[in-house]
Amino acid sequence: MPCQDPGIRSKNFDEVALGYTEDMALAEAGRCLQCKKPLCMQGCPVEVPIRDFIGCVVARDYAGAYAKITSSNSFPAICGRVCPQENQCEGHCILGKKGSPIAIGRLERFVADNAAAGAVTGSIQKKGKKVACIGSGPSSLSCAGVCAKNGLDVDIYEAMHEAGGVLVYGIPSFRLPKDVVAREVEGLSRLGVRFFMNYVGGRTVSVAELKEQYAAVFIGVGAGLPVFLGVPGENLVGVFSANEYLTRVNLGRAYRFPEYDTPVYPGRHVTVFGAGNVAMDAARTALRMGAESVHIVYRRTRAEMPARKEEIEHAEEEGVALTLLSSPVCFNGDADQKLCSVTLQKMELAEPDASGRRRPVPIQGAQVEMPTDLAIIALGTRSNPVLLEATPDLALNERGYITVDEASGETSIPNVFAGGDIVTGAATVILAMGAGRRAGQEIVRRFA
Numbered sequence: 001m002p003c004q005d006p007g008i009r010s011k012n013f014d015e016v017a018l019g020y021t022e023d024m025a026l027a028e029a030g031r032c033l034q035c036k037k038p039l040c041m042q043g044c045p046v047e048v049p050i051r052d053f054i055g056c057v058v059a060r061d062y063a064g065a066y067a068k069i070t071s072s073n074s075f076p077a078i079c080g081r082v083c084p085q086e087n088q089c090e091g092h093c094i095l096g097k098k099g100s101p102i103a104i105g106r107l108e109r110f111v112a113d114n115a116a117a118g119a120v121t122g123s124i125q126k127k128g129k130k131v132a133c134i135g136s137g138p139s140s141l142s143c144a145g146v147c148a149k150n151g152l153d154v155d156i157y158e159a160m161h162e163a164g165g166v167l168v169y170g171i172p173s174f175r176l177p178k179d180v181v182a183r184e185v186e187g188l189s190r191l192g193v194r195f196f197m198n199y200v201g202g203r204t205v206s207v208a209e210l211k212e213q214y215a216a217v218f219i220g221v222g223a224g225l226p227v228f229l230g231v232p233g234e235n236l237v238g239v240f241s242a243n244e245y246l247t248r249v250n251l252g253r254a255y256r257f258p259e260y261d262t263p264v265y266p267g268r269h270v271t272v273f274g275a276g277n278v279a280m281d282a283a284r285t286a287l288r289m290g291a292e293s294v295h296i297v298y299r300r301t302r303a304e305m306p307a308r309k310e311e312i313e314h315a316e317e318e319g320v321a322l323t324l325l326s327s328p329v330c331f332n333g334d335a336d337q338k339l340c341s342v343t344l345q346k347m348e349l350a351e352p353d354a355s356g357r358r359r360p361v362p363i364q365g366a367q368v369e370m371p372t373d374l375a376i377i378a379l380g381t382r383s384n385p386v387l388l389e390a391t392p393d394l395a396l397n398e399r400g401y402i403t404v405d406e407a408s409g410e411t412s413i414p415n416v417f418a419g420g421d422i423v424t425g426a427a428t429v430i431l432a433m434g435a436g437r438r439a440g441q442e443i444v445r446r447f448a
């Protein structure tokens with residue numbers, strides 16, 4: 001896949017990966033063996049008919065390919081860009097055993113970007129029943145799509161001022177352009193889905209109130225409560241959660257100053273803690289916001305980094321440095337309580353324990369001080385208690401996430417469903433979409 005040159009892209013927020021040309025897509029699709037029993041489908045959480053859509057691409061029937069994909073995945077332009085295909089469909093492709101698997105995600109993106117989406121309007125027979133979704137991330141959007149296509153009236157209540165959840169406030173536009181998400185949201189609007197922004201479920205509107213007005217309620221509020229390190233100095237000026245930093249830049253469009261006047265803390269020497277996709281996004285964003293140096297600090301080695309390989313490679317190409325086998329001890333501030341450095345403990349990996357994992361252990365006496373004026377903590381997230389505390393009848397598991405019936409997505413409250421990160425903990429877009437779709441199908445079965 002052609003990409004923007006690292007030296008150029010590290011200074012802009014335009015999409016890094018430029019997409020296949022038609023010739024490239026045809027060449028890649030032509031490699032597909034069209035297996036009788038396609039293993040790739042087993043690796044897809046929503047079972048996209050991968051072999052069949054690739055067959056359509058080979059025949060240059062792009063509208064047909066789009067129809068095949070959207071029979072089980074409503075948002076292929078998004079999934080083609082952000083799904084961890086290497087662990088899912090592509091990880092199962094038989095060609096990957098001896099060489100390169102088919103680049104399924106790239107073909108999915110090609111089809112989604114090039115096929116006319118063909119809005120479904122008019123012909124849907126209304127069923128006279130209403131569904132409310134709380135939150136507008138991929139789980140709710142997917143649930144809303146299934147319900148609306150089957151004649152149910154859907155209203156989405158979202159706490160923020162823009163729909164899309166992490167797709168708009170977390171994942172930066174250089175990986176997922178905001179107009180791609182907006183297009184999917186517009187598609188739902190054309191189906192009649194109504195969006196009520198700046199509504200906080202549990203505060204502005206309660207689940208009990210919605211239950212009175214709607215046949216079914218879907219809760220897709222994600223897991224947006226940041227986890228912190230718990231080391232001294234973490235409350236100094238200049239220490240941020242990745243959530244806050246990315247939300248200011250992405251949702252608040254701080255990168256388009258002065259058109260958007262969203263304040264964002266300027267960092268010259270930035271340190272990001274964590275090694276997942278969120279850490280990569282935060283580091284690459286800080287670089288684009290003008291940082292002179294960006295370090296990712298992780299207490300294990302590169303082999304254990306949970307981020308997608310491609311994201312790590314892209315980050316390094318752009319100039320992000322990895323500081324591995326290092327763990328923060330404390331943040332140090334100046335007289336004005338502004339962050340000026342972080343003390344790091346050097347680590348080594350111990351022999352594998354009973355679980356087979358090699359734990360990081362401190363190397364005695366090996367501490368270093370790293371100058372830094374902006375620290376971004378990207379260690380993961382937990383469930384946000386706002387809606388949960390206001391809904392005491394909602395059963396939660398021991399980790400604080402909503403318990404649901406696996407097949408239907410129904411919670412402990414009848415006709416109240418939930419899905420996505422608020423059920424599984426922080427996971428992936430495709431899993432959230434799959435959960436929203438399953439719940440939507442159950443709501444349709446009951447009310448459409």
Ligand SMILES: Cc1cc2nc3c(=O)[nH]c(=O)nc-3n(C[C@H](O)[C@H](O)[C@H](O)COP(=O)(O)OP(=O)(O)OC[C@H]3O[C@@H](n4cnc5c(N)ncnc54)[C@H](O)[C@@H]3O)c2cc1C
Pocket residue numbers: 082083084134135136137138139140157158159160164165166167170171199200201202220221222223224246277278281384386387419420421422426427428429430432
């Ligand atoms: C920076 C970042 C990068 C990521 N990169 C990838 C990636 O490359 N690939 C991938 O597959 N996954 C990625 N993920 C994970 C993925 O985005 C999530 O798993 C997915 O978005 C979860 O979807 P969701 O619908 O459950 O919740 P969310 O996307 O979190 O959406 C929840 C929505 O609910 C709203 N909300 C919360 N509380 C309330 C309330 N009380 N009332 C009303 N609305 C509320 C929120 O504002 C939000 O809009 C990434 C996550 C982050 C943070």
